[in-house]
Amino acid sequence: MGVLTHKSLAAQSHALSETDKQLKLLQEANLTPFQQKLEETGLFPLTTVGVDVFQINVGKMCNQVCKHCHVDAGPDRKEIMTRETMQLCLDAIDKTNCSTVDLTGGAPEMNPRFRWFVEQLSAKGKKVIVRCNLTIIVANKKYYDLPDFFKKHKVQVVSSLPYFTASKTDSQRGNGVFEQSIKALKMLNDVGYGIEGSGLTLDLVYNPSGAFLPPSQEALQADFKKRLKDRFDISFNSLYAITNLPVSRYLEYLVASDNYQGYMEKLVNAYNPIAAEGVMCRSTISIGWDGYIFDCDFNQMLDLKVAAKGQHLSNFDLESLENRNIIVNQHCYGCTAGAGSSCGGTTA
Amino acid sequence: MKTYYDPEDLKKFGKISEFQPELGKKFFDYYGSVFQDGALTAREKSLIALAVSHAVQCPYCIEAYTEDTMEKGCDEEQMMEAVHVASAIKSGAVLVHGVQMMNKYKDISM
């Protein structure tokens, strides 16, 4: 396939695969603590507005090894959610009024229980989002029918495409990824995804291929729509412009390319209190492959568990979760820079 | 080592107001307004700024507008085309003066 060009940091036994090393490095930039910034703008402690979204990481296994991956995912990662833990997720979801379950990974489709899980969630009438990396659809025959499966359960497909050219996409996500992504997008369009009036939503995610901030979401969406239509006859619904957070492989990239300090300063200077008010962790909880509960996927990758009574699904305590204060650290500046950033794009 | 251009100085640009606050403020207000979306988009203006940065050969501006155009969603091809626009105008401006040379040549030749 030609997309596997690297190993995960974990497989390399890289120092930055350890969360305490990452947290230490985040302190070393010697910038205004995020907590202080929140205090200055009257937002500390950061509290929740409820649990509307369950974001569930069903495993770190992935067919790609993107350079910026904050999960440090890859084919060499074996951590994967079991059926028992999925059942604990379903039981916890039943205790809440959450509207949406957002499935992520790794490539969530590589979890052998993935389809079963989507069926259960769909039967509960929840809106299901899958963070699909596109190339998985064409990676193996057994995945070719994913577009039909998604369609059957009206799953919202959210897929990364860093740019409408091969060079920028492949430099971040691996050789050949752009071409395969275009193939997969065509398969999704063919069953109705991204086509007006079909009721099937296909959203794309842009994130910068390097140490710079994302453009205006609106302007970029118009550009993406035009270029993808003109060049490849591809349609999609919305584009989310997201900021890269200094966690895991993106953090390692910043350090290795000597961009770490400059990038952190850029994030801090771009702090926007309106974006801070709208950060996604205020309405989301994030579940790890092993059933632990976090404020968001980034805190999960830094192993910063929720400040609530039940930190694991086996003692899920909704009241305590709804009344928790969110754990913040320097990486949070990535969510509050400029127009803000979340799994659903800009927030301000 | 002391040099005329230090990348760290770019961050101090705002400090020019220290020596003349009123004019400094007027400049930065004006500068900010110029780069807003208008009849031209902020992105088009950023590409123009990148081209002009090369024409005036200002290393601070080149650094700033390389980042800015990237943050406006431009790719390397668009950015290099902007630099070629600056280059074409500059070389054209040199060459068009060749007409003056030719005029003078003819004036003083038999």
Ligand code: SF4
């Ligand atoms: S960014 Fe997504 S597709 Fe890329 S390695 Fe990470 S999980 Fe896989």
Ligand code: SF4
């Ligand atoms: S990194 Fe997580 S905890 Fe921090 S602001 Fe962003 S969503 Fe919230």
